[in-house]
Structure formats: structure tokens, C-alpha cells
Amino acid sequence: MEVTKEKENKETKDPKNLLEWGVFTVGLVLVLAIFAYLGYETYTHAPMSPELSVEYWPAPTKAQPYRYHVLVRNTGGETAESVTLELVMQQGSTVIERSELQIMYVPQESEREGWINFSRKPATANAVSARIMSYQKP
Amino acid sequence: MKTNSLSRPVSQSLKEYARGVAGGLLFSFPMLYTMEVWWAGFIATPFQLMVLIVVTYLLLLGYNRYAGMRPDASWRSVFVDSVEEMGLGVILSFGILLMLNRISLHGMSVEELMSKVIIEAMAISIGVSVGTAQLGVEPDDAEEENGEEQDRIRQEQKRGSGKMATAVIALCGAILVGGNVAPTEEILMIAVEAEPVHILSMALVSLVLSTVVVSFSDFRNTSAVLNGNVVFNILYDTCISYLIALAASAFSLWFFGRFDGVSFWIVTAQCITLGVIATLGASAGRLLIK
Numbered sequence: 001m002e003v004t005k006e007k008e009n010k011e012t013k014d015p016k017n018l019l020e021w022g023v024f025t026v027g028l029v030l031v032l033a034i035f036a037y038l039g040y041e042t043y044t045h046a047p048m049s050p051e052l053s054v055e056y057w058p059a060p061t062k063a064q065p066y067r068y069h070v071l072v073r074n075t076g077g078e079t080a081e082s083v084t085l086e087l088v089m090q091q092g093s094t095v096i097e098r099s100e101l102q103i104m105y106v107p108q109e110s111e112r113e114g115w116i117n118f119s120r121k122p123a124t125a126n127a128v129s130a131r132i133m134s135y136q137k138p
Numbered sequence: 139m140k141t142n143s144l145s146r147p148v149s150q151s152l153k154e155y156a157r158g159v160a161g162g163l164l165f166s167f168p169m170l171y172t173m174e175v176w177w178a179g180f181i182a183t184p185f186q187l188m189v190l191i192v193v194t195y196l197l198l199l200g201y202n203r204y205a206g207m208r209p210d211a212s213w214r215s216v217f218v219d220s221v222e223e224m225g226l227g228v229i230l231s232f233g234i235l236l237m238l239n240r241i242s243l244h245g246m247s248v249e250e251l252m253s254k255v256i257i258e259a260m261a262i263s264i265g266v267s268v269g270t271a272q273l274g275v276e277p278d279d280a281e282e283e284n285g286e287e288q289d290r291i292r293q294e295q296k297r298g299s300g301k302m303a304t305a306v307i308a309l310c311g312a313i314l315v316g317g318n319v320a321p322t323e324e325i326l327m328i329a330v331e332a333e334p335v336h337i338l339s340m341a342l343v344s345l346v347l348s349t350v351v352v353s354f355s356d357f358r359n360t361s362a363v364l365n366g367n368v369v370f371n372i373l374y375d376t377c378i379s380y381l382i383a384l385a386a387s388a389f390s391l392w393f394f395g396r397f398d399g400v401s402f403w404i405v406t407a408q409c410i411t412l413g414v415i416a417t418l419g420a421s422a423g424r425l426l427i428k
Contacts (some may be wrong), residue, residue, distance in 0.1 A: 015145040016218070023155070024218050027225020034191065034228070034256060041184035041249070079181050107180035109247040138181045138395070 048077030052106065054085055054130040059115065066118040068128065074106040080135040081105055087116045087130050091123050105138070154270050158223065161269010162230055165314055166261040170234050174321040175261075178394050179253035187256050190393060191224075194260040197313060198223055198267050200306035206271040223270070227263030231255050264314050301378075304424055308379050311423020312386035316416030320390035329407035337410050344383070344410070344417040349376045351421035379424070383416035384409050 016024070052074050059069035068087060074080055083106050089097040099116040106112050122128050169175045182190075198220040202211075206219070232255050235241045241251045319325060332340075352375045387409045391397060397405050 016215075017145040017148055017151055019148050019151050020146070020222065023225060024222045027221045027223070027228070030225050030228045031191070031221060034252070035188065037252060038184045038188045038191075038256075042188065045184055079177075105177060105180070107247070107250045109249050110180075111245070138177070 046077060050074050050078050050080035050106070050108070050135060051076030052080060052083065052132045052135065054132060056087060056116075056128070056130050064115075064117050066121055068116045068118070070101055070114050070116055070130070071111055072103060072106050072114075072132070073111040074108055077108050079105055079107045079138050081138040083112075083135040084133040085130060086133055087118075087128055089118055089120075089122050089128050091127060096120070100133075106135075155226070157273040158226060158266040158270040159230065161273050162227060162262040162266035163234075165265030165268060165318075166258065168318045169261045169321070170231075170238065170258055172318075172321055174323065174394065175257060176235075176240055176254050178321055179255075179257040180250050181395060182253060182257070182393070186393065187253060190257065190260055193389070194263060195220060195224065197264060197306075197310050201264070201267050201271075201310045204303035204306050205310075206267050220267070223266045224259070224263045226266050227259040227261075228255065230262050230266075231259035234258070261317060264310065268310070268314065304375070305378060305382060307423045308382045308420035309386055309423075312383045312416040312420040313390065315419025315422070316383070316387055316412050317390050319415050320387070320396075320412055321394045325391070325408055325412050326396060326404075328411045329404055332407055332411070337407050340414050341410050344414045345376060345380055347414070348379045348383070348417045348421045351418070352376055352379055352424065379420045380413070380417055383420040384413050386420070387412035387416045 052072055055071040055073070056068050059067050061067060070085070070087070072083060072085065081104070083103040084100060085103075086098050086100045088095055097118055097120065099118060101114045101116050103112045103114060118128075163170075179187075199216055202216045202219055202223075203213075232241070235254055235258060236243075241254055243251075329337075349372060353372050388405075391405075391408050391412060396408055400408075
């Protein structure tokens with residue numbers, strides 16, 4: 001009996017009010033949720049190199065009439081660093097113009113956007129092609 | 139609800155949270171504004187992030203146990219408060235990163251968002267803990283004086299665990315101060331470009347700094363307690379401080395991927411370079427224990 005009383009005394013030495021219990025609960029839920037999420041990710045994580053794909057489409061403005069909007073998507077399991085990609089404009093089999101775009105990081109399961117300008121109008125709609133030139137492991 | 143009348147007033151909790159928020163931001167704004175830290179978030183594997191959370195929680199427990207709360211606080215309170223601080227860290231990190239447009243709720247993958255928030259939250263939560271304890275002293279009750287006296291006696295009694303306490307505080311200080319600089323490219327740059335003589339002088343300066351701070355913080359008031367063996371104690375404490383600072387440097391550099399594919403010399407040089415700052419944190423951290 002005395003022991004429990006002593007214990008109770010100790011507990012009430014730093015008693016908490018509702019606000020503090022609220023903050024504690026929110027904190028606990030957040031931390032546990034983060035753990036659950038990270039645990040799931042760790043469990044399903046497979047070492048997988050970056051998997052980059054490029055989408056592009058004309059996005060002209062008044063000042064930049066031959067501008068292209070470029071979207072790089074990384075569906076792989078790892079971040080790609082220093083991604084360099086190029087858009088090539090061709091007429092038949094001859095290359096007329098090349099433009100480059102550098103992106104510092106494309107994290108896994110993420111996308112990054114940019115724009116590329118050409119100096120002339122592509123002859124046909126499919127005269128432009130894109131490719132990822134290089135990237136490195138962070 | 140019978141403890142309701144005994145529980146702390148809400149205004150006091152709010153004040154504490156305000157101090158915590160101020161401290162959290164004060165100590166971690168450099169990290170919130172450093173791009174290498176955001177990158178570290180998405181470069182780190184989920185497992186590394188889990189390790190980081192566990193380590194941070196242990197640091198919070200250690201700090202709250204030995205410096206952050208009253209020495210007679212129960213372990214239960216220490217656990218609860220550490221969770222509160224971590225929760226505050228997560229919320230603050232989310233809010234600030236959103237404000238800085240480093241995260242966005244659409245167009246950004248959950249992985250990227252979560253990793254950035256988590257990594258910054260850990261830095262903030264240590265700041266929250268230190269801020270709550272150190273920014274301003276709360277005049278508690280009439281029993282404060284009595285309590286302080288008791289604390290002193292308890293601390294004297296607990297001299298055995300005193301070394302442990304100092305080590306934990308030093309570790310927190312080293313991580314808090316060194317962690318701000320660890321993710322930057324500058325550490326690597328300094329380490330790579332330094333000649334051995336520079337590294338040696340950095341190590342010596344760290345030791346001198348540590349000795350100066352340790353002797354002024356620890357031995358000014360307690361010299362009477364020592365058995366005349368001041369030199370031994372100063373040397374001992376300096377060494378412990380410096381080793382802890384180096385260990386903290388090594389952990390943070392490893393976490394930020396600075397050890398990947400570099401030679402042993404560069405690893406050492408980086409540790410020593412960061413060690414200068416971490417030592418100051420480790421020794422200054424001990425000034426906080428009062």
C-alpha cells in the first residue's frame with residue numbers, strides 16, 4: 001500500500017495536463033506512423049537502379065516559340081544524380097539541332113520538369129526525339 | 139481526473155512548447171536551409187531513416203534524463219516528453235518545409251516528401267528538447283529552492299553516473315552543433331584539399347578548445363571536490379569529449395554518405411575537420427548541464 005502511494009507521489013510530481021497528453025498522443029501517432037511506413041518500405045525495398053523515362057511536348061510562348069516542356073520520371077528504386085538529357089531535332093536522317101537539359105537530382109518514384117528551346121521550328125511533329133544521356137549514383 | 143488539480147497549468151505547458159519551438163528552430167534552421175540535407179533525405183534508404191529515428195530518440199532520452207528535466211523526473215515522464223518532442227519536430231519540419239516550398243502535397247512522391255520531413259524533424263526535435271530546457275528558467279514554486287538543494291545533494295550522490303551524464307550531454311552537443319555542418323560539401327572539400335599538417339593542427343586546436351571549455355565549465359566550481367588530481371581529470375575529460383566528438387562526427391558523416399568510396403585518409407581527415415566543430419559542441423554541451 002505504501003509502495004503504491006510512493007509511486008503515485010512520484011507520478012504526480014510531473015503531472016501532465018490534457019494539452020500535454022494531446023501533444024504526446026499526436027507525437028506518438030506520428031512517430032508510429034512513420035515507423036510503420038519506413039518498416040513497410042524497408043520490407044518491400046529492393047535494390048533497383050534508377051529507371052528514367054522522358055516525356056516532352058511543345059509548349060510555345062510568345063518569346064520562346066519553339067519551346068518544349070520536358071518531364072523526367074524515375075520509376076526505379078534509387079535516386080539519379082546529375083541527369084543529362086537531350087532533345088534532338090531531325091529532318092529525315094540528318095540532325096539539325098541538339099539541346100541539352102541538366103537536372104541535379106531525380107529521386108526515386110519522382111518526377112522533375114524543365115524546358116528546352118530550339119532555334120527553329122521542327123519540320124514535322126515527330127521530328128523531335130529525346131534520350132537520357134547520363135546520370136550518376138548519388 | 140483526480141490529478142487534475144495537481145496537473146500543470148496549460149499556460150505553463152504553452153510556455154514550454156514556445157520555448158521548445160524557439161529552440162528547435164534556432165538550432166535547426168541552418169539544416170532546414172541546407173540543400174544537402176534535403177537530398178540526404180531521398181538518398182537515404184528507409185532503413186537508414188529508421189536508424190536515424192532510433193538514434194535520435196535515444197539521444198532525446200539521454201538528454202532529457204541528464205539535462206533536460208528535473209533530476210527527479212520519472213523515466214515515464216522522460217519517455218513521454220521525448221515522444222512529444224519528436225512529434226513537435228515532425229510537425230514543425232512539415233510546416234517549415236512546406237513554407238519553403240521544399241515539399242508539396244501534389245506532384246511530389248510520398249517517398250520524397252516523407253524522407254525530407256523525417257530527416258529535418260530529427261534535427262528539430264533535438265533542438266526542441268534543448269530549447270525547452272535551456273531557453274529561460276521557469277521560477278517554479280516555493281519549493282524550488284528546496285528542490286535545487288535536493289538536486290545538488292542527489293547529484294553529489296550520483297557521482298558514479300556523473301561521467302555517464304557528461305558523456306550523454308557531450309554526445310548531444312556534438313551531434314547538435316556538428317550535425318549542422320556535416321551534410322555540407324565543404325567538409326569534404328576541406329578534408330580533400332588539406333595537407334596532413336592542416337589536419338594535425340585541426341586536431342590540436344580541437345583538443346585545446348576542448349580543454350579550455352572543459353576546465354572552465356567543469357572545474358571552476360567543483361575544484362574543491364577533486365583530490366588535487368586536476369591535471370588527470372582535465373586530461374581524462376578532454377579525451378572523452380574529443381572521442382565523443384569524433385564518434386558523433388563519424389556517425390553524421392556516415393549518415394550523409396561521406397564515407398562511400400573514399401580512402402581511409404579522407405575518412406579520417408573528414409572526421410578531424412568536422413571534429414573541430416563537434417568538439418566545441420561536445421564541450422559546450424557540458425556547460426548546459428547545471
